[in-house]
Amino acid sequence: MDFSKNPQGAICLLRLWPAGCKPPKSASALFESSELPLVSVRLTGKGNTADKTAKCLVGGYLSAGLKYESHQERRDRDVQTLSILSKDQDTGIAVTTCLIVYGSIPVLRSTITITNESKISNVTVKQLSLTIGGLTTLSKRWYEDYVLMTATNGWFREAQWREHSLPDIGLDDYRICELVDGHSGSQATFGLQNRGSFSSGSHLPMGVLKSRAAADTWAWQIEHNGSP
DSSP, rough: OOOEETTTBBEEEEEOOOOTSSSOEEEEEEEEGOOOOEEEEEEETTBBBBTOOGGSSSBBBBHHHEEEEEEEEETTTTTTEEEEEEEETTEEEEEEEEEEEEETTEEEEEEEEEESSSSSSOOOOOOOOOOOOOTTOOOOOHHHHEEEEEEESSSOOOEEEEEEEEEGOOOOOOOOEEEEEEEESSOOOOOOOOTOOOHHHHHHHHEEEEEETOOEEEEEEEEOOOOO
16 A cells, blocks of 8 residues: 655555555556545535535545544554544544555455544534545556446345446546546446445445456455445
8 A cells, every 4th residue: 555645634545556566557647646535524514626526425625634643553463454543623523544454365454433523513424434546547448448346135136246337337438637627537426325224235235346358356345234
């Protein structure tokens, strides 16, 4: 994991790659940097920048302004833990991000803890345990070279996996970043959601993004006691 600090002082995840592997360069000069704020949190009344809508879950003003305070590293045999504390002085919100790796296994576990240190109420309307960008930058034609896998999960038909091409779910090359208007991204988004308290009802809280050439595969699982 490589980190950077944005001009507002927020910690950003610059790149994520398996240990022992050299991170490749972006295939497109437009996306040489794919950093995103490590913490993505939204409070009532705190909106987004012009590049993204609230549905994208990234691009919030608060997330970009959560300033780094401190960090702590721990190790227990092969388990390594990095805890990063960030704070927003205006709202009194403090966020601790806990990143855990397990030896040479190419797995990262991430959790966040939000604390309201102010004397007023703050209503959290969104929080992400991890935000990663640049997963498809190996290819200039990422919209053709990668597919997304999701799974429905009914009572009698569990774990029904299927593939989606990225254009089929609205993620395509609009060439908007090549315009002179200064756009850094489109408003496109795709997501799945369950209802109620059954965390694996309707859809499994899992997904896979893989290249058609099997050059790389990214899989994730959301651990939650409600509907993710």
